[in-house]
Amino acid sequence: MGVSFDLFGTLVTADRPVDPAEAVAAELEARDVSVPDDWSQAYAERHVDAPVGAEVPLPAHVSHALASRGVAWTENAVRRAVVAAFDPAVETAPGALESIEAARARGPVAICSNCSVPELVSRTIVRAAFDRDDFDAIVTSVGCGWRKPAPEIFELTADELGVAPEELKHVGDDPRTDGGVERIGGTAVVLEDSPLESVPDRLAHTSGGTDR
Numbered sequence: 001m002g003v004s005f006d007l008f009g010t011l012v013t014a015d016r017p018v019d020p021a022e023a024v025a026a027e028l029e030a031r032d033v034s035v036p037d038d039w040s041q042a043y044a045e046r047h048v049d050a051p052v053g054a055e056v057p058l059p060a061h062v063s064h065a066l067a068s069r070g071v072a073w074t075e076n077a078v079r080r081a082v083v084a085a086f087d088p089a090v091e092t093a094p095g096a097l098e099s100i101e102a103a104r105a106r107g108p109v110a111i112c113s114n115c116s117v118p119e120l121v122s123r124t125i126v127r128a129a130f131d132r133d134d135f136d137a138i139v140t141s142v143g144c145g146w147r148k149p150a151p152e153i154f155e156l157t158a159d160e161l162g163v164a165p166e167e168l169k170h171v172g173d174d175p176r177t178d179g180g181v182e183r184i185g186g187t188a189v190v191l192e193d194s195p196l197e198s199v200p201d202r203l204a205h206t207s208g209g210t211d212r
Contacts, residue, residue, distance in 0.1 A: 002161035003103035003203065004112040004139070004154075004181075006172030007121060010191065011096045011111075012128050014088035014120075024062060027081035028073075036069035053150035055141035058082050058116040079118065086117045090127035095197035099171065100134050102200035108161040110137040112154065112170060114147045114177060137161055148172075149180020158184065171199055 005011050017023035021043035025035045036042055047064035048056045059079040066073065103109045115121050121140050125132050132138070137160035139153060146152040158168045166185035172178025179188045189202055 001107045001167050001169060002110065002158060002163035003106065003108075004110040004157045004161070004168060004170045005100070005103070006148075006170070006174070006178055007111050007113040007124060008115070009173045010171060010196065011093055011100075011130070012124060013091045013093065014124050016088065017085060020085070023085040024082060027085045028062075028066075028078070030084075031073075031077040031081055033066070033073045033077050033081065034071050036066070036071060038069070039065075042066070042069055053146055053152070055114075055116055055145055055147045057118065057142050058086075059118065061116075082117060083119050086120050088120070088124060088127070090124050092129040093196050095195060095199065096128070097130055099196055099199040099203075100130055102203055103171075104134070106203060107163065107167075108136040109134065110139055110157050110161055111135055112139045112148070112157040114141045116142050118142055148177040149183065151180065151183040154181045154184050154186060158186070169203060171203075 008014055021040050025039050028035050042065040047068060050056050059082045062082055063078050113121055139157045139160060141147040144153055144156050155165060158165045168186035169189055170178055170181040171189040173191045175190045175192055181188050
């Protein structure tokens with residue numbers, strides 16, 4: 001058996017900008033990138049025609065939004081601005097360490113998380129109470145190109161852990177996205193109505209389908 005955990009909202013809470021467009025704009029201006037007057041509208045528009053379930057990295061979205069308004073920039077200013085705009089303060093959720101330990105006692109463990117911002121997952125883990133070495137694999141949507149509930153991200157997670165898809169148990173707080181593991185025959189351990197502290201016991205008794 002392998003176990004994967006959603007990161008944001010499950011193992012940690014991480015603050016995010018109240019207004020992402022405004023936060024990105026401030027970081028762009030700090031790097032001498034001109035921000036168009038209608039930036040909020042440009043940021044909200046869809047600029048990349050991606051397949052259903054695919055992840056569009058936020059730097060790519062911002063780059064296309066700027067280009068749609070005729071704005072140019074140099075080197076990797078857009079990527080650096082996006083990363084800086086989403087630099088989080090992190091709190092580890094109660095029960096996270098115990099849940100990870102319980103999962104490790106049963107097999108390999110991964111993080112499987114939706115995140116469109118490069119470096120955000122690694123920065124979050126550095127600031128959490130657990131370590132990168134607690135996980136055998138880190139799979140993110142920005143890294144693999146697919147967002148939960150797409151089956152591809154769960155298939156990759158199982159492959160990275162060296163387990164069959166049906167042997168993967170995924171722990172998360174969102175039945176819509178985290179429940180996508182069922183598409184590959186795995187088990188969703190959904191924390192919709194129960195705390196993270198319940199995970200050690202639930203991992204011991206869950207087999208197949210969804211455990212809420």
